[in-house]
Amino acid sequence: MAVPSVAVQPRSSILARLAESRNALGFGFMLPAAALLLVFLTYPLGLGVWLGFTDARIGRPGIFIGIENYQYLWSDGVFWLSVFNTLLYTISASILKFILGLWLALILNEKLPFKSFFRAIVLLPWVVPTVLSAIAFWWIYDSQFSILSWALQQMGLIDHRINFLGDPTNARASVIAANVWRGIPFVAITLLAGLQTIPQSLYEAATLDGASRWQLFRHVTLPLLTPIIAITMTFSVLFTFTDFQLIYVLTRGGPVNATHLMATLSFQRGIAGGQLGEGAAIAVAMIPFLLAAILFSYFGLQRRRWQQGGGD
């Protein structure tokens, strides 16, 4: 019995050692994912930064021109308008999504008949393709046949049709409303999951001590919910800041660039206009804002959690 095993030993030992080595095996298992991500994510990220320093156009590889693109953008009013629009869009939409999402989560956390049905149906706006629901909003916001204008007119609240997408202020409000509509379910459902992990006994104890409903919310719900609020809002801010689809469908950046976000401007200059270098520079200019947004919403809320003695 010993003889065959000795004979087999030398050949299998290398394979066996490889198969047992965590590092070799780990490398092999990581390979497909790592290869795809390095080629199609890390490399393009670097390529994008490089393109921002070139004057590449579609069909013509560019040459290095230093920070000329950024100098041009610095003096470009439309670029700064798009930065302003992006900040306005992100901040107002995120605040609205947070307030309304939290409210909806608190409602769904109550004792309700058909609760799981409601929870399912509320998620719908978030599940369907953004472009397709945006097309529905496009029709709702139509300048001539808007159902909103019609309904408000019937109620006697307004006397002429609202020009939803043709007027700068209205257009901004309209795209923010459509973005909030789509974002509420995500915020509500994730916060609902957080609410359900808060033990009822805490509320019972606080009620016995005479806490009002507002005090229950302020001193029990909110502190315990803060960690999940931080994560949810970080994601929400990130997705809102880089939004492209909704604007592209509803306004294409108009009227007079009033709703151009940095992502849509980058597409318009880079792909539609063919100025790859300039488009890439706009995209790269988003990165510092993104990092700031992530750090702000993450650490800002983390510190509050620590201040309230929620444990580190």
Place this chain on the structure above:
Amino acid sequence: MAAIKQVERPDIDEGGMGYLQSLPRRVVTVYLPLLVFLIVLLFPFYWMTITAVKPNVEMTDYVNYNPFWVVHPTLEHIRYLLFETSYPGWLLNTVIISTAATFLSLAAAVLAAYAIERLRFSGARQVGLAVFLAYLVPPSILFIPLSVMVFNLGLYDTPFALILTYPTFLIPFCTWLLMGYFRSIPFELEECALIDGASRWQILTKIVLPLAVPGLISAGIFAFTLSWNEFIYALTFIQSSEKKTVPVGVLTELVRSDVYEWGALMAGALIGSLPVGVLYSFFVEHYVSSMTGAVKE
């Protein structure tokens, strides 16, 4: 699996102190706001459906017909969409691309998640963090360099341009989600199998994967939905009308200069939303629990 348990709450806890509230108060604080939320969240879908079956005469005549209702429903828009446009082809393209990207990403993500979570090779923690950071890179800053790459690789205007680029956002998400699932599978099972002489591959395929089926399903649904909804890559990398996906095709081909075929547009939006809507309604529990579970990690 842990995530599912957290979502389900024992019945005893349900609305613990609800009896302290009177009915009129509950109507004002709970039922009324809920009703308003539901109306606002669902109205665009209702409007989509009603417009899709409305004859053109009724659609633009608000004086004689109440726009909230349809007097003579018609299938004309849907017939036009299915037989006189490339819509069925776009549906097929979207299904093929989404399915291929989903399976590719799932296969890569299963291996990566298992390696990070269970093989614990040196640097596994850092790789896990890198995967998480990769999820935070938005497509809006990648599409320009990716379009250059896609063009240079000769993939421009082919389905492979999308099948190979969608994993950039699918793999990080699936890996992250599956790591959570693998974590909930007891180590002892693997140890027993190792003692019995199973290889790592056998452990993965015969022990870990069967136990992680709920995780695989939710990761798969997520990946499929995300690919189905993807827009900016499909808009940038695909040129020919017949190769487009549903979101891009509906927006770029059905909208002509100044004549808006609203009925056909709404029908296209509705039919394009149905597959993900149906898929998700079958697996809504997986969906909710994995979403909240993943966010909680």
